Amino acid sequence: MLPVEIITLCDMKIEEVPQDKGFLVEGRISDLSYAVDTHGQYVSTQSMGWKPKNEAMTLAWSLVHEKAEEARQKVLEGEWSPLAFYMELKIMDVKILAGYTGIAAWRVRKHLKMKYFKKIKPEILAQYATALEMQAEDMVNLDIIREIKLRNED
């Protein structure tokens, strides 16, 4: 007994182009899909999304949030720094962060640890904050990190 959403193994027809609302925005951005019309001719048509693809996307983001959650715990325990947490949240790595700030990768790596992060100069903090698109004072506010909601799917 096949689930309803399986597209049958014949030409994908226009009326079967999926419109599963997910992450795309109506009227602004959509997946252009190619499908056959009633005469078997290919035409392009806009799709608002497709369930398997939306689910794969949700899965990918859930991994990001899991890593961020792990980082959050380590920050609240005083081991890792807020930089480590926000780096996960922004799906950056040390190399990307180094690229955006101009701060050498080995220094960025040091600053991921709370004990070194506490000692950084305000100018350096400001560079990190800019790269992470946030205010420096918000970055060091542990309450924000404690309370921030990470998107959780079932």
Added chain:
Amino acid sequence: MKIDFQHYQAAHCENGVTSNLLKFYGINLSEPMVFGIGSGFFFSHMPFIKLNGIAVTSFRILPGWIFDRVTKRLGIRVKRRKFRNPETAMRELDRMIEQGVPVGMLVGVYQLPYFPTEYRFHFNAHNITVFGKEGDRYQVSDPVMEQVESLSYDELMRVRYAQGTYPPKGRMYYIAEVPAHPDIRPAIIKGIRKTAKDMLTIPVPMFGIKGIRYLARRMKKWPGKFGTKLAAHNLGQVIRMLEEIGTGGAGFRFIYAAFLQESAGILQQPWLNEVSTEMTAAGDMWRDFAVQASRYFKNRGNGNVSYDSLANLLVNIADKEEQIFTKLRNIAM
């Protein structure tokens, strides 16, 4: 300064920029035609190249090659530039627009303001066309968007100089010279033969038809090698590459079927219509694979995943695509 440039939405950014630029110069090629002539269709599974820590699976050739091949095969001269200095990059862009030349360019999507947040990865091979500047704002034809968008000077500079893997470094490209009457028929033939050759004969297990079978073999080992959860993430990545915004459905297979159908008419070779139908069937098989795979995503890999049965679907797909390209291999005028 605004150039009389027509924006059309496309499934895939490189196809869309190429098609829109060519149309500006009077060469009317649809997205499927661009994709086919550019031999964009491919398959590779490369465990040694990682995205988000997971092996990369790709359904198209390397970034930039579609534009390169299409322009070369049509005798179109292009100019490519990259800049160490971001301000110079912007100044040169302004200069081209002043001259009435629309400019294609590479940008990172991470800080692209009009992209939905969930799509803003550190991905740096996105193509857009800039065709106007009014005050501080640039008119942008981004093929994945429905309408023309605009970016401020700062926003555009930022995305042209995004960080991460393969940073764009201000890369831009434009058309310098177009032949009077390009004959697209030999270009179509070349495009098809190249794709068939690549899919059938590259002597490396990770590429082409061999690549699909290679993925199938590796997939069976994922649960043992990675554990349930990470195996599911590996599967998810395959599905994202297959369907992530920009393939027109089923990893470009439907776009390619549309190309074959259109070529049947242009070349006056009706047998291509049947091959097009078979390619659509292959696309449906990929879609079925995605549906089967996604059953496990909601459970994050818990439940009875049969990677063996998914791998068997892939083997069937490999057989199907092998038949298709064997037929296309020796196409001639």
